[in-house]
Amino acid sequence: MNERIALYRDKMKVFWNNRKKGQKIALIAAPLAAILVISLASVFLNQDKFVPLYSNLSAQETGQIKAELDARSVPSEISDNGTTISVPEQSVDSLKVDLAAQGIPDSGSIDYSFFGKNASFGMTDNEFDVLKLDAMQTELANLMKNIQGVNDAKVMITLPNESVWANEKQGEASASIVLNTKAGYKFDDQQIKSLYHLVSKSVPNLPTDNIVIMNQYFEYFDLKGNETNSASSSFASQNEVKKEVERDIQRQVQQMLGRLVGQDKVMVSVTADLDFTQENREEKLVEPVDKDNMQGIAVSAEKINETFSGKNAQDGGVAGAGEEDTTNYSSSTTSGDGDYEKNEERINYEVNRIHKEIVESPYKIQDLGIQVMIDPSNAKGKSQVSDTLESDVQKMLGTIVRTSISKDANTKALSDNAVSDKITVSVQPFNGQETADNTASSIPLWMYIIGGALLLIIVVLIVLLIRKRRQDLDEEEYDEEYDETFEAYEAAQKAPVLSAEQQTKSNLETLAKQDPEEFAKLLRTWISED
DSSP states (O other), X not given: OHHHHHHHHHHHHHHHHTSOHHHHHHHHXXXXXXXXXXXXXXXXXXXXXXXXXXXXXXXXXXXXHHHXXXXXXXXXXXXXXXXXXXXXXXXXXXXXXXXXXXXXXXXXXXXXXXXXXXXXXXXXXXXXXXXXXXXXXXXXXXXXXXXXXXXXXXXXXXXXXXXXXXXXXXXXXXXXXXXXXXXXXXXXXXXXXXXXXXXXXXXXXXXXXXXXXXETTXXXXXXXXXXXXXXXXXXXXXXXXXXXXXXXXXXXXXXXXXXXXXXXXXXXXXXXXXXXXXXXXXXXXXXXXXXXXXXXXXXXXXXXXXXXXXXXXXXOSOTTOSSSSOTTOOOOOOOOOEEEEEEEXXXXXXXXXXXXXXXOOSOEEEEEEEEEEEOOBOTTSOBOSOTTHHHHHHHHHHHHHHHHSOOOTTSOOOOHHHHHHTEEEEEOOOTTOOOTTOOSOXXXXXXXXXXXXXXXXXXXXXXXXXXXXXXXXXXXXXXXXXXXXXXXXXXXXXXOOOOHHHHHHHHHHHXXXXXXXXXXXXXXXXXXXX
């Protein structure tokens, strides 16, 4: 038994002495690492897995649940800024049932069922009003929690005092709402309108103007329909239209002149004056058909000709019927010969009757200014444009100004001097502009730094890979040599112990098999000696 133990000890010594330093370190570190991994795994596996018990809680609810769990000696974790509380997975179901039986979590809000439980004959009107208002706020908050994107809602409603006089105007209610929205969720205009409509219809005599809705990030949700006539909204929309008109004309001029002298050789600035006056008017005009002669179309015509002639006309009339006559006294009038003639012509003309309902455009371009700067130098600093460039640009820009400014029927066309006053063309080199023959590279320095770092990392990885490959080959060769040596050693250990004669015979047989010629020389030497 001792011999076998000594044999194994000798084998271990030989095995250990044949190992390199790195292999010895690996043989010691491997068991230690295994023990450490097993220990850590056992520690982590024995720990409890926590799962959420309640989520989207308020600070008050989280504190209430935490106090109850601590009283029960149940471990818990709070996350998500105090809105989620987690417990061990094996206890979550039983805790939900137990806490629900105790009415936990209790947010302190009152629903409409409270009246059926707590109403009594001794309740005063003020107490009833407070409970009614709180119930209304709670129900409205619960309605909003069911809307997509809303985690929680807080509602504050202010109701007007009821008047005791019948002829006094009833006051209006107001509401302030704070929504706890999901991170990154955006409400569109239709959803915001629905929120305002929901609140307005849930509270009596509550107009949308008295509703304020915001979220936990102090972002207000304004009803777009109430801002269409506000001064700030009107200014913002008008300023945006003005900028859009200026950008449109600037792009056209920049593109046109860029093709002529190069995009980097032109700078364009456009300023516009827009009239946003809107007018809706109705015109009822009457004008002749023939404007030159100021005459219409004859619809009907009538001519009347009357003639009369006579001698010694008799007295006529009623006696005493005149204003200055004596009653019942006949007056005498002496009449001589006379002639009478009457010519009358009546013509009815028809004219143009025009009815117009005119809606003016939302804006007009009253004035326009274009400023252009052109760099005439090429890459070598010499002028590359013609002498007539400035005049040509003036003409092109003049056409744009004439066609862009709004013209009325009573407005005279712009004169050449007026158009030239609205255009400024400057032809001169740009200061600080880099020339094309600049030897510096257009690639920024940080790209070179990143490229060099990546190249260095790649080289290091390649070197480590080659070194690892060589180390693996050396270990394989060493393992093969070790296996052969160990096999030879085991064979030698397993071989039976021979005597001197048997050992000599075995050696001669091995020599005869491996080197017959040497074996023959050895035999001849022995024979000659004998």
